[in-house]
Amino acid sequence: RHHQGHQTTTQFRNAALGEARAQFDAELKALNQAEAQQHAAVDEWQARLTAGDPDAIAEFFSTVLDRYGYAIPTPCRVVYSAASNRLVVELELPDTDVIPEAKAYRFVKARGESTFTPLPATERKRLYASLVAQLALRTLHDVFTADADGNVETAVLNAHVSTIDPRTGQSIHPCLVTVRVTRDHFEQLNLAHVEPADCLKGLSASVSRSPAEFVPVKPVIEFDMADPRFVQTTDVLAELDARPNLMELTPTEFEGLITNLFEKMGLDTKQTQASRDGGVDCVAYDSRPIFGGEVVIQAKRYKHTVGVSAVRDLFGTMQNEGATKGILVTTSGYGQASHEFANGKPLELIDGGNLLYLLQEHANIEAKIEVPEDWVDPVGADYLA
Numbered sequence: 001r002h003h004q005g006h007q008t009t010t011q012f013r014n015a016a017l018g019e020a021r022a023q024f025d026a027e028l029k030a031l032n033q034a035e036a037q038q039h040a041a042v043d044e045w046q047a048r049l050t051a052g053d054p055d056a057i058a059e060f061f062s063t064v065l066d067r068y069g070y071a072i073p074t075p076c077r078v079v080y081s082a083a084s085n086r087l088v089v090e091l092e093l094p095d096t097d098v099i100p101e102a103k104a105y106r107f108v109k110a111r112g113e114s115t116f117t118p119l120p121a122t123e124r125k126r127l128y129a130s131l132v133a134q135l136a137l138r139t140l141h142d143v144f145t146a147d148a149d150g151n152v153e154t155a156v157l158n159a160h161v162s163t164i165d166p167r168t169g170q171s172i173h174p175c176l177v178t179v180r181v182t183r184d185h186f187e188q189l190n191l192a193h194v195e196p197a198d199c200l201k202g203l204s205a206s207v208s209r210s211p212a213e214f215v216p217v218k219p220v221i222e223f224d225m226a227d228p229r230f231v232q233t234t235d236v237l238a239e240l241d242a243r244p245n246l247m248e249l250t251p252t253e254f255e256g257l258i259t260n261l262f263e264k265m266g267l268d269t270k271q272t273q274a275s276r277d278g279g280v281d282c283v284a285y286d287s288r289p290i291f292g293g294e295v296v297i298q299a300k301r302y303k304h305t306v307g308v309s310a311v312r313d314l315f316g317t318m319q320n321e322g323a324t325k326g327i328l329v330t331t332s333g334y335g336q337a338s339h340e341f342a343n344g345k346p347l348e349l350i351d352g353g354n355l356l357y358l359l360q361e362h363a364n365i366e367a368k369i370e371v372p373e374d375w376v377d378p379v380g381a382d383y384l385a
Helices: 002-050 054-067 121-146 196-202 228-232 251-264 308-321 336-342 352-362
Strands: 076-081 086-093 102-108 113-118 154-161 175-182 267-274 280-286 293-300 325-330 347-350
Touching: 002 054, 054 076, 054 086, 054 121, 086 121, 121 154, 121 175, 121 196, 175 336, 251 267, 251 280, 251 293, 251 352, 293 308, 308 325, 308 336, 308 347, 325 352, 336 347, 347 352
Parallel strands: 086 154, 293 325, 325 347
Antiparallel strands: 076 086, 102 113, 154 175, 267 280, 280 293
């Protein structure tokens, strides 16, 4: 009887062991399959990165910036343009409540409680402004450090904060820092020894005059207009809302549209002439005192990225005219050399995405840019093939 009991116990134990073994094998198989799928996904992503796929590159930088491990969470949105090797980052800054209200704490033994010395409001504002500048520089540093493949020649950073306007009680999302910088320029910096606000100024950044009071600045590039797919996307309702395709307008229509845009923006167009490459050349006048003066505007309908020679030509024309500013507009984009040449000069470079934004914002024109398959840039056009 004892032998039979032992045999039954052994059978139960073996059966339980068999079930556990089967469950273990099934879980191990599932883990191996999941691992294989993950490896395959990583390999596919790596292949897309190597091939220069814009979506894969944007996903890579999004992952990098989300996982670098700031002590303060700073979510980001990114978009990459392969045509100009440009990465646009929209950084979400922390609100002012990240700066402590207390300067020091003291325990009062007689009352058995702690008290604190408040941090002066001016010091809190100074600390917040410094934090904003440091986060902006750190994000740019992370971009160029992580870019081992050299996909990014130019980085644009717009640093926003989501907060409440104390005057209206409404939600606002002002931009507090906006900057465009090339890799070559940024890599010359020694961030361990810079003063953050001065460093941004040296990069020609536009910084809020009072970040703690959420005074906004205008982004170098509107993030939602930076995505090259915005330019190329065909709206299903295009025929209904009659959005003009800038690439299909006649030269006269294109000239009229550009002229109308800058008139709506406050410029008085004094003279227009036919451009040698089929675009628009305008000499306009900004009537504002002190800041105003003559403005040279050139607009080029290009498929390819505009080369630096076109920017040099604009600067030369501006000097010959004695103008105070030059504006170059294109339906495509600009390369690193163009931005480097324009840096520090009274030149404004407006790409296709920003042109569409300006038309919508100032002239109430819903346009689009769709390059016909048979489009050929004008003979003699200055661009990067």
